[in-house]
């Protein structure tokens with residue numbers, strides 16, 4: 001098998017990690033590289049394993065997304081669905097499986113295949129009792145699904161699978177990406193379809209609105225423009241907050257396209273300062289100590305790489 005090359009890439013989440021903590025970007029993109037190999041060093045192996053860690057918010061979002069897609073498929077087959085069915089058939093088995101893998105530490109044999117939850121791995125950083133946490137997750141997932149089935153699902157009536165744009169995910173290998181000014185940019189919208197000459201991009205959120213969601217939607221519009229040749233005025237983005245049952249729909253303007261393009265260029269330029277000769281083509285990182293640690297110590301308590309930084313953080 002050909003050797004994998006660690007090429008420079010950018011995404012909204014990578015940019016957020018970098019802004020929060022330079023060291024996090026180093027651990028997530030460079031220290032972990034080759035950590036899957038038999039001959040990996042202890043640091044490489046640990047960074048790779050920790051990079052795969054998830055948390056209860058990611059798990060909740062994934063469970064909701066699976067159930068939403070299941071409900072859309074049922075509707076496409078002409079079947080009626082209820083919230084209870086969507087939860088029981090699509091969300092609950094997934095949640096139970098992840099919870100079991102994480103609590104039994106099955107990730108020790110294969111961190112890519114089996115789920116590891118931060119809440120299990122760093123129990124000292126999680127003050128909420130497990131029973132309260134799971135009860136809240138289940139309530140919120142059911143609330144999201146209830147809102148989707150009542151308000152969201154009818155809007156997808158008549159959309160056939162053939163109209164959908166396939167989105168590559170982590171499960172299918174390299175996730176969805178596109179080339180922008182010679183850079184690899186990851187953009188993984190939840191659900192996309194074409195209708196007439198318009199393209200519709202939906203992203204389902206199971207939590208509260210956050211400012212970076214708008215950057216994500218702008219990036220998805222750029223993806224549709226570059227990768228699918230969709231004209232700027234024909235790209236509709238729908239940010240669906242399922243917990244509250246609200247939707248923010250928009251068609252981005254040329255100004256907003258320029259704004260997300262500028263954000264990418266600025267962020268990439270800052271990241272390049274941490275590479276040897278500032279060369280993103282070679283993509284060789286400066287030594288670990290040149291990547292500053294988080295200024296906000298509370299960020300460390302939410303961070304999956306805490307174990308690797310602990311010796312430098314002392315007692316926090």
Ligand code: SF4
Nearest residue numbers: 021293294300303309
């Ligand atoms: S534990 Fe803190 S310093 Fe280390 S990578 Fe995470 S946020 Fe950065």
